[in-house]
Amino acid sequence: MQQTTRRRFLGATGTAWIVASAGCVGISDDAGVDSNGVDDLADADSPSSAENETGTGVEVSENGPPTVERTLPQEYGEDELEDAALSGGPPPDGIPSVDDPVFTAADDPPANLDDGDPVFGVELNGEAKAYPQYVLVWHEIVNDVVGGESVAITYCPLTGTAQGFYRGDVEFGVSGQLINSNLVMFDRPTESWWPQMPASGISGPHRGAVLEEFQVTWTTWERWREGHPDTVVLTEDTGFVRDYGGDPYGGYNPPSGYYSNDNTLFAPLATDDRLEKKAVVLGVRNADGTMAVPKERVRARRIVEGTVRDVPYVTVYDPSLDTGYVYRNPDDRSVEYDDGSVAVDGEDFEPDSLPLEREIAFDAMWFAWYGYYPSTVVHE
Amino acid sequence: MSTSDRFDVDLRGRFDTTWAAIALVFRRFDSTGIVLVLTVGYLGVFLWIVGDLSIRPAVPANVLIVDDPVARMFDRTGPASFEAIALLDTGFVRVLVSPVNVAIGLLVAVLVAVNLALTYLAVVQPAACGIGAGSGLLASLPALFSGTVCCGPVILIAFGIQASALLLTLFAWLLPIGIAMLLVSLVSVAGKIDATEPSV
Incomplete structure (x- = not known):
């Protein structure tokens, strides 16, 4: 049971939604905003309401991915984040996304996929898919369709984050930039930058917009398969040749290298020692x-x-x-x-x-x- | 004679001297052997460092070739690394075949090998020149740098070094800097060898 952020969309009525766009902590105390920051007015049966063409409460721009009206905590302005971007080495698309993913049934998994290996599980509209970490470590983004929805499954090895976004008709690519060691995606039509963890645009025509998200579960192949026997799993048939089975950063099964030591590639935007860095x-x-x-x-x-x-x-x-x-x-x-x-x-x-x-x-x-x-x- | 004329003559003379010294390397079996061994060895290390060569004894022999390999081979994956167009599993080693990476690696490997072969000649034929082991060391440094150029961040992670914008910019320039240093070293060492000495 996934809760999504979908709400009716008030288009031309000038709904007063706020996306904090600059400065520190843009959290609003305004009444009428639910925990996802979606203005409750959007649920009202107002005669002046104008739903978008999908009727899902998601704003679909002409050249960009679907975005939602959310108030998310934003502790840095877009300019600060853009200034904090560092090249990780690869050029845009130097880490190639998987745009034509090929799947196999759970009873015929890829040979390199062990029961204890991490997978990122997605279940949408009754369809379950598993994306092995050992494949995504080489691609970071899979532009896919799950349960009839065009989505992007994204993974950043350096921050250990797997997140899912609705993408509409556009594809996301890996920009090669990193902010706070975290993946910065770009949408191919406008080349706007979308840092993965904040899920918001920081450059280009979608600056300040917020992507629509869905739940991605980090678990192991054995656990996901047992909970979702009808799942399919992403194969190594990605259209690219890579050293699948190897991981340039270390390993999760068992934990080793970058995933288990205390080193970070870049200095974080802020630090705190309440927990271990890689906890x-x-x-x-x-x-x-x-x-x-x-x-x-x-x-x-x-x-x-x-x-x-x-x-x-x-x-x-x-x-x-x-x-x-x-x-x-x-x-x-x-x-x-x-x-x-x-x-x-x-x-x-x-x-x-x-x-x-x-x-x-x-x-x-x-x-x-x-x-x-x-x-x-x-x-x- | 004008300054530019003198410069032209010096440049041409340097080129002739360097060419003669390189020819001397390949007239001797021992120095030729050094070049071959070092070229193959360095290329292997280079490809291993950029991730195109790995030990995979548990993987059965297999060959995969991507669609449209000619277009794919020029897609960059890093500041100076390029897409592989084929995967070759031999049952022991796995090779990601990236023609441009191989070409870059071969260029650097030959430069390193010839540099070190010239240094070897200087050691075994001390009468031919007055150079010491310092030239070989000079050659090996950029070789080491350039070998890491294609995967800078991964190398930094391996050594637990935190990256900065300056360091990452430097990584992007390591390959041209490395090649330039190797060429300067080559000319420097070659200029101190008497290529007319009878070879052994």
Whole structure:
């Protein structure tokens, strides 16, 4: 059960939505904005409402990807981020995205894919796909169609972040630039820069726009396959020859090299020593603010509670996928772990389907999360 | 004689001297052997460092060729690295065949090898010149630099060095700087060899 950010779109009515575009922390206290920062007015049945042609509440520009009206915490202005961009070495498309992905069934996986290898799982409109980390480490972006939706599955090896974006008719490529060690994508029609973690445009005609996201789950091949027997998995038939099976940065199964040591390629935008630099956190950013939950903590405690600007949140561990789901819990309902399931006000639910507002969360290395969101709270 | 005339004569003389010294290298079996061994060895290390050569004994023999290889081979993957157009698994080593990378690697490898072969001649024929091991060292430094040019950030990660804009810019220039240093070294060393000496 994925919560997306889709809402009705008020086009010509001049809906007063705010995307913080400069300066520090642009979080709004305005009433009428939900946790995703989508103006609630957009849900009103106003006779002056003008839906876009998809009717999904997503703004589709002529030459760009679908964007949404969200208020996201933005702790740096676009100019600051653009100035912070450094070339990682490759030119634009020097790390080639996979634009014609080829998949295989779960019972015939690629030979290099071991059960314990990380995959990025996506489930949209009933279709499940797995994207092996060992393939994406060479490409970072897969322009794909899942469940009838044109999407981009993106992965940054240096920050350990896998995120999904709706892309409409456009394709994303790897710019070769890095901000805060994090992948900077570009859309091919306008070549606007879109840093992955903030998911917002920082240059070109889409400066200040925010991409529409969906949940990508970082898990292992064995766990994903068992939870999604009908899944397909991305193959090495990418149209490019690469040393698939090798990883230029290290390895996850078992952890080694860059993924397990304390080195970063670039100095982060901000630093904090509450956690190890490469500690994996589940990060959430929305109109309430930003929060991070150390994955080790939620793995050990099963349920981690905290607040973001006085709004209660609860993170629930899912042992089947070794991941966590973050829920906004504004009514502070009772959430307790109950022998494999989760009880909300005494009633049992699966960890991924609590009757609460689920937020899009993604794994990230702590140094990268804090670098982008130094105002983050940490729930432990 | 004008300054430019003298310069022309000196340049031509330098070129002739260098060419004669290189010819001397290839008139001797021992120095020719050094060139061959060093060229192959350096090229192998170069391709390994840029990621085009790896040990994969568990992978069965296989060959893959991309679509439209001629167009693909000129696509850049780094400041001075280019796309592979084929993958060759031999059952022991895996080779990503990037013709431009091989050409760059071969150019640098030959320059390094000839430099070191000239240095070798200076050691075994001390009467022929007055140079020492310093020339070989001079040649090896840019060779080392240029070998890392195609994968600067990965090299930095391996050594735990935090990158800066300046350092990454420097990486982009290492290949031309390395080749220029090798050429200067070649001319310098060759100028100190008496190429008319009878070869062994």
